[in-house]
Amino acid sequence: MYGLPGRITYIIPLEGRQMSVNHIRTCETVYKEVSIGEFICETGERLPEVTLAYEQAGNQNAPLLLICHALTGNQYTVGTEEEPGWWRGLFGKEGIVPEEEFQTVTFNVLGGCHGSTGPASVNPENGEVYRLDFPSITIRDIVRAQKRALEVLGFTHIHAVLGGSLGGMQVYEWGLMYPDAMDKLFILASTPALSDYGIAFNHIGGEAIKRDPQWKNGNYQSNEDLDGFELARMTGMVTYRSRSLFHQRFNRRQNEENYHIQSYLDYQGKKIKKRFDANSYLYLLDAMNHHDITRNRGTLEETAQQYSADVYTMSFEKDLVYPKESMEEFSLLAPHALHFHIDTEFGHDGFLVEFDKWGEFIRYHLLV
Template sequence: MANTQLSAVNDTAAIGELTLESGKELKDVDIAYQRIGAANAPAIFVCHALTGNHYTLNSEMGEGWWAGLLGNGQYIDLEKYQVITSNVLGGCDGSTGPLSVNPVTGSPYGAEFPLITIRDMVQAQKKLLDVLGLGRLEAVIGGSLGGMQVLEWGLMYPDFMERLIPIAVTPLLSDYAIGFNAAGRTAILSDPLWNNGQYGKESTPRKGLGIARMIGMLTYRSGALFNHRFQRKQTENWETIHENAAFSVESYLQYQANKLADRFDANSYLTLLKAMDTHDIGRERGGVVAASQSYKAQMLCVGFTGDLLYPSDLMEQFVKDVQAANKRAKYLEVSTMFGHDGFLTEFDKWGNLLKEFMRETIKT
């Protein structure tokens, strides 16, 4: 019998208290989520990236950030699966984070929001699924920060899912990537409106957050793509040397900076950057290789050529380490000019392989 189609459910679930890795306790934690697809069908949990949210398919603003990958008849077919996505703990789209009111003080957390880790995010997600009554997942999938969560899901709850699909990620965050995070943090903390994180709605550190976004954008896509797209095109302001953008690439980066500053919270951005810095599957597990050999689920690991932050060769080596104990792991490398942002684009290059993986059973 065909599965009944679910209307998109955008809601917030109360998951209660949450004890963080640091030992600190968050009270009255809420997690915002989207649930869509075929009712009572196998469930896929999607984990979003740094500035993403739970609107995977659609939102009031339009298409979601993975609308090209999932939908009716798409690579992840919503006529066959139900998909749940949550806004991460520490985010700013409805889940408990720096913008939330601290129930102890009655004021927003702001910069007082505690340090969280990827493992804290996954623990909150598991509590959400418990509230929703889901006892098992067909798959957990996500890219970048989302890929970090996927890797932790497979180690924290190894029997909870059949498949893991970590995309555009490595088993730990490199010093190179941490360095870019540090530059972004410095930009925000140097903004005159930062005010130790206690800024108001009308006086946010927009410039600092915008600069952090510009730094990020330069790492998300390859130099080849930037050069091909902009080709040193100049604007009408090309003779100026101060405020205005003289080249098209400058205008593009400023546009992206303003776009993020309009919708994202600086404290949340800092919180999530710090969480990314903690990413290391081998931490307190005997190292990366030992942790890699503890996975039980079938795995499809996807890397992208030209990814500065999460080099594909490191993902390939990770898969080899996994295969030493779990023969149900495979590696896919996607050739693209988009670099790290390949997981958000060019679905025609890798979507069908994802679709095949969801159908097959890899035997040892």
């Protein structure tokens, strides 16, 4: 059973459940782009043309699940058997949630670097890469862009919006900006506002990039030149997993050159430079720093009362940046909310692993 005292929900077997739609075998994964035209950011700054890259997977005759990715994530939620996506353990052919029951759509966020318009994109009005001329964006901008993209694609209703970390921030905003657009919200490892502790680590990471001489005020030639980007990623990695997990995995083991934990962090630092854009990283860190659902809406209690959809919040033990207490507080204030805490050694990264510990909670509440 899941929930807080007084809010107990029992899991029941689903094996014999009747399918809710008439299923013709249409489960597949496709990758496309959608243009949403001109876009005005919250700051008033203008983007003349915005494109969002996206993945669409599952049964395209079934209800829609909108998946929102984390900071260095992307649209490849389900992926393929050859290249599994980051949530394939939850969705997809072998996932906990039956692929025949739903279709999933994941957009690479506005400001991202996996096909969507961001700092590494070319400004169509002058033919030059935006770099730091890209406007500042907020979580609300990211959500507005997704909403417009879904409208262009012809979707009129969302069964559920789901996401963790930066993705969870988007889910919070979806429920407030478009309260009647969905039935359910699933927020994993994300608090109503980013804490000072989270902002502090983001600041260290951002400064590591910007103080690198090769960053050149955003005009670097290649990520490969940026040692500061490696340091930013190492800093983030320390917050994503717990002290006890690092101890279990590395336990002060070493080779002739250094400790295994040092080699691990060096590897992660080099890896990020091959798959992500440093300027995009900075823009998304800034969007996370400004995440606060109460901004221009009142107190936390007043804001939480504005949710119409069912809200399911999920916290993970030893998450340094997004503690259980903050998520529980919100859950107790929202009208139709339920909180579930997962015991894990993975800390914040718990929402990307150990699907057997929490996937059934999502599966049950998606299907009831």
